[in-house]
Amino acid sequence: MLLAKLTVLIIVLPLLLCYGVGNVYSSTIHENREDLGSLLDFKQGISSDPNGALTNWTTSSHFCRWNGVNCTSTRPYRVRKLILTGLNLGGEISSSLGNLTSLNYLDLSNNSFLGHIPHLNKLQNLEYLYLGSNLLQSVIPNALTNCSNLVVLDLSGNNLNGVIPPRISFLTKLAYIHLDSNNLTGSIPAFLRNITNLQIASFSKNRLNGRIPDEVMQMPNLKELHLNQNNLSGQIPQALSNVSSLQGLSLTSNMLGSTVPSNIGDDLPNLTILYLASNNFEGHIPNSIGNPLRLEEIDLSINSFTGQIPTSLGNLSLLSYLNLERNMLQSTDNEGWEFFHALRNCSSLTSLSLSSNKLQGAIPDSIANLSTSLARLLMSGNSLSGIVPQSIGKFSSLVQLILDDNHLTGTIEEWVSDLTQLRYFSVAENQFTGVIPPNLGNLKSLLRLHLSYNNLQGGIPVEIGNLQLLMLNLSSNKLSGEIPGTLGNFENIQTIQMDQNILTGNVPSTFSNLHTLSMLNLSHNNLSGSLPSFLNDINSLTKLDLSYNNFEGDVPTNGVFDNATIISLDHNPGLCGGATDLHLPSCHLGDKRVGAVNYLVKILIPIFGFMSIQSFGEHFEKVTYNDLSVATRDFSESNLIGRGSHGLVYRGKLKESKMEVAVKVFDLEMRGAERSFLSECEALRSIQHRNLLPIITACSTVDNVGNVFKALVYELMPNGSLDTWLHHNREEEALKRLGLSQRISIAVNVADALDYLHHDCGRPTVHCDLKPNNILLDDDMNALLGDFGIARFYQDPQSTWAGSVSSIGVKGTIGYIPPEYGGGGHASTSGDVYSFGIVLLEIFTGKRPTDAMFIDGLDIIIFVENSFPDQIFHHVMDAHLVEECQNLTQENNVPEKEIYKSLVDLLQLALSCTRSLPSERPNMKQVASQMHAIKASQSGWKCK
Numbered sequence: 001m002l003l004a005k006l007t008v009l010i011i012v013l014p015l016l017l018c019y020g021v022g023n024v025y026s027s028t029i030h031e032n033r034e035d036l037g038s039l040l041d042f043k044q045g046i047s048s049d050p051n052g053a054l055t056n057w058t059t060s061s062h063f064c065r066w067n068g069v070n071c072t073s074t075r076p077y078r079v080r081k082l083i084l085t086g087l088n089l090g091g092e093i094s095s096s097l098g099n100l101t102s103l104n105y106l107d108l109s110n111n112s113f114l115g116h117i118p119h120l121n122k123l124q125n126l127e128y129l130y131l132g133s134n135l136l137q138s139v140i141p142n143a144l145t146n147c148s149n150l151v152v153l154d155l156s157g158n159n160l161n162g163v164i165p166p167r168i169s170f171l172t173k174l175a176y177i178h179l180d181s182n183n184l185t186g187s188i189p190a191f192l193r194n195i196t197n198l199q200i201a202s203f204s205k206n207r208l209n210g211r212i213p214d215e216v217m218q219m220p221n222l223k224e225l226h227l228n229q230n231n232l233s234g235q236i237p238q239a240l241s242n243v244s245s246l247q248g249l250s251l252t253s254n255m256l257g258s259t260v261p262s263n264i265g266d267d268l269p270n271l272t273i274l275y276l277a278s279n280n281f282e283g284h285i286p287n288s289i290g291n292p293l294r295l296e297e298i299d300l301s302i303n304s305f306t307g308q309i310p311t312s313l314g315n316l317s318l319l320s321y322l323n324l325e326r327n328m329l330q331s332t333d334n335e336g337w338e339f340f341h342a343l344r345n346c347s348s349l350t351s352l353s354l355s356s357n358k359l360q361g362a363i364p365d366s367i368a369n370l371s372t373s374l375a376r377l378l379m380s381g382n383s384l385s386g387i388v389p390q391s392i393g394k395f396s397s398l399v400q401l402i403l404d405d406n407h408l409t410g411t412i413e414e415w416v417s418d419l420t421q422l423r424y425f426s427v428a429e430n431q432f433t434g435v436i437p438p439n440l441g442n443l444k445s446l447l448r449l450h451l452s453y454n455n456l457q458g459g460i461p462v463e464i465g466n467l468q469l470l471m472l473n474l475s476s477n478k479l480s481g482e483i484p485g486t487l488g489n490f491e492n493i494q495t496i497q498m499d500q501n502i503l504t505g506n507v508p509s510t511f512s513n514l515h516t517l518s519m520l521n522l523s524h525n526n527l528s529g530s531l532p533s534f535l536n537d538i539n540s541l542t543k544l545d546l547s548y549n550n551f552e553g554d555v556p557t558n559g560v561f562d563n564a565t566i567i568s569l570d571h572n573p574g575l576c577g578g579a580t581d582l583h584l585p586s587c588h589l590g591d592k593r594v595g596a597v598n599y600l601v602k603i604l605i606p607i608f609g610f611m612s613i614q615s616f617g618e619h620f621e622k623v624t625y626n627d628l629s630v631a632t633r634d635f636s637e638s639n640l641i642g643r644g645s646h647g648l649v650y651r652g653k654l655k656e657s658k659m660e661v662a663v664k665v666f667d668l669e670m671r672g673a674e675r676s677f678l679s680e681c682e683a684l685r686s687i688q689h690r691n692l693l694p695i696i697t698a699c700s701t702v703d704n705v706g707n708v709f710k711a712l713v714y715e716l717m718p719n720g721s722l723d724t725w726l727h728h729n730r731e732e733e734a735l736k737r738l739g740l741s742q743r744i745s746i747a748v749n750v751a752d753a754l755d756y757l758h759h760d761c762g763r764p765t766v767h768c769d770l771k772p773n774n775i776l777l778d779d780d781m782n783a784l785l786g787d788f789g790i791a792r793f794y795q796d797p798q799s800t801w802a803g804s805v806s807s808i809g810v811k812g813t814i815g816y817i818p819p820e821y822g823g824g825g826h827a828s829t830s831g832d833v834y835s836f837g838i839v840l841l842e843i844f845t846g847k848r849p850t851d852a853m854f855i856d857g858l859d860i861i862i863f864v865e866n867s868f869p870d871q872i873f874h875h876v877m878d879a880h881l882v883e884e885c886q887n888l889t890q891e892n893n894v895p896e897k898e899i900y901k902s903l904v905d906l907l908q909l910a911l912s913c914t915r916s917l918p919s920e921r922p923n924m925k926q927v928a929s930q931m932h933a934i935k936a937s938q939s940g941w942k943c944k
């Protein structure tokens, strides 16, 4: 042993002397041996050093000259500092560092060190320990608390778990402790109080729970307390006067609640930063908030604060950031707006958000007195009305101006053009009139422009093309004229939405230059001409909606046009061909329009002169082919409203009865259409229920060359299918949004219809193709089940159909078909129950069973099961419902528990319907009765 050490000395000594460490090394090498070994051990533990940070850690030079090493200035030279930060070092930190007993400063932060925090308990000289931003795991060792001289302890940004060690309170010299961004659990130790020197305590972004101990608010030197993003609950300790040194307090994103101590501003006179966002605070914002005169940043957003905004905020001359958004703060009268006048004294204000509160009335003219350094002004989602004061134009530093979702009127042209620094401008969902001012084109910094859902008129100014926009949303206005070619100049644009206007002409060919475009929505305009096939060159497109226009001609079968998930071309009567998924008429006979007409003529001609309504009783209206032809304007393409499983559906108005009808013409060239017609006639002949789509009549004829025409006439359902209400584009969102009660009531209607079919209509009938497309909505949003094209009679020996069921198998629609049908099972009522379960899941999650997210064994059932019941709000429910439920709780005082229970009941019912074994599913009668019970339980709620 001794011999070995001597050998090392003998080898090392000459090397060091040769490389001229000179005087430094001429002392006895003996004292440094330990440190040298420790450093070499440490180097050994490092498995990756991509930057070569340790390449000069060789015995050819004295370790005091190694990179990152600094030694004591007097003999014996010992390692005093080791600073290796941000060098991408990987591997474990060797415990040999625990032998560097002179170490005062250790900084290994910002690397990729793994494993445990080493034992450093012998390091009595260590004052600064930085191990933050690594990949360290396991617990914080208690032994660390032996380093009794620690002043700074920074372990933030690792994967540490377990609790904050109780003995940390022995580190009485500690001034800064950073444990944030780990995975620490347990509560905040009250005995932190013993660390009287503590100035900054940061425990944010962990999983700490429990209350904030009163003792923590009694630390005499505490300047900053960061507890944000934990699971803390309870209240802020009421007595804060013993922590009057506090300058920064961040409690954002916890579950803290009830009220904020009313004297917070008196007790904490040195506050500069106060973050209480995303908690459960309620009641008034304390007036004392205006007392800490150095207060610069206040964030109280996402709470339930009520009442008026205190005018005392006007005392805060240093206030630069004030965020009160997403509360229930009110200003209904002049007094309520006083705070706004008071803010004129906050001459440093740069960011003000009052969005999503209950502010009413006009934006006060006193806005002109706000600080000219204002860069962000957010007032969306209130009930602001009247015109925007023209003086808003003076805020030449404004970068973000968000006023959407109010009732503002007047024009934007009077004030917008002076806001030359604007990057983000949104006034969507208001009642602005006038034109889009051409001088918007002078706002050279503008990146996002949202003017949708207003009453803007006139053309889109060519000058807009001068901008470098990322997003342009002009949807739902009254914009007319052609789309300017200059819009093809947007080099970085990602989305363009100009749908629901009255734009004419074609898409400018310059759009082929929009190489970054991801979404283009031009639907619901009067655009015409041939399809802009040059859009095919834009590889970044993920959504192209050209529906509801007058484009005509061939649809290309390549690029975006070949992908039905990207493109939407519905309701362009002149289009034909294209990918089969688009279901457009083919262009096969010469000219496309002629082709399309022929397609119809082929089916319809045989009907002339002969009409039979055999199977239907007297109470069915008798209509002739001529009636239908007149009603649907010669089966014109503009009256085409959809495609059933086996044919085309036209809208029309019967002349005599003035009844609005949907005429389903069976395309008898489609496989199974004939059978489908018979099946549907047979099904509908004998059954009637308020939740089954009423059939007015049926007609069937054979022409002299043997061609057959068959059509069914139904009452027209003005609100279309459930599918379009559940899955609409973002633009339709506001118009077509189903509330919770509506969804429940639709589900009840469907359950009733199926219950009737299965149990009460004489002979059990299986629908076989239940899906939101087949659920239609009348004027009052009652749901009616339609499309009996593949309905089956269940085990009915009398029926000729019973026999054929097994031979042809059951089709249904992917996503809704029960598993047993896939295995060749026969149609059964429990198959419908399964489909009902899926539809129920779809109604409440807003996700189709065929959603792209359902891959690799994940399906909609497992998706819901995985989060059921505790996490359904966060992971499963349609976001709109979650929002509505929150509103219900907040505004209508429906207890959250009650809403939650209803939703759990609904999803539980849905999950029981979708069990894979048919025998484990409830029958439709049980389902319907449970649905009624759920509906009854929420009928007391006041909601839409």
Ligand SMILES: *[C@@H]1O[C@H](CO)[C@@H](O)[C@H](O)[C@H]1NC(C)=O
Binding pocket: 056, 061, 062, 065, 066, 067, 068
């Ligand atoms: C080792 O590298 C560091 C950083 O490049 C440098 O400052 C130091 O002088 C080097 N030491 C020797 C002995 O070359």
Ligand SMILES: *[C@@H]1O[C@H](CO)[C@@H](O)[C@H](O)[C@H]1NC(C)=O
Binding pocket: 070, 071, 072, 073, 081
């Ligand atoms: C390294 O140590 C010497 C003497 O011990 C000291 O003068 C110098 O400032 C230190 N360098 C760093 C970067 O700490």
Ligand SMILES: *[C@@H]1O[C@H](CO)[C@@H](O)[C@H](O)[C@H]1NC(C)=O
Binding pocket: 038, 041, 095, 096, 097, 099
């Ligand atoms: C630390 O030093 C002690 C005593 O000098 C020695 O026994 C031990 O092996 C060293 N530990 C490491 C990890 O180098």
Ligand SMILES: *[C@@H]1O[C@H](CO)[C@@H](O)[C@H](O)[C@H]1NC(C)=O
Binding pocket: 166, 169, 170, 191, 194
């Ligand atoms: C805190 O300090 C008090 C008084 O000095 C002492 O009695 C107590 O043991 C200390 N507690 C901890 C956990 O350090």
Ligand SMILES: *[C@@H]1O[C@H](CO)[C@@H](O)[C@H](O)[C@H]1NC(C)=O
Binding pocket: 159, 161, 183
């Ligand atoms: C935190 O710990 C929990 C279990 O205690 C674990 O599931 C989770 O993955 C951890 N998170 C991180 C970021 O390491």
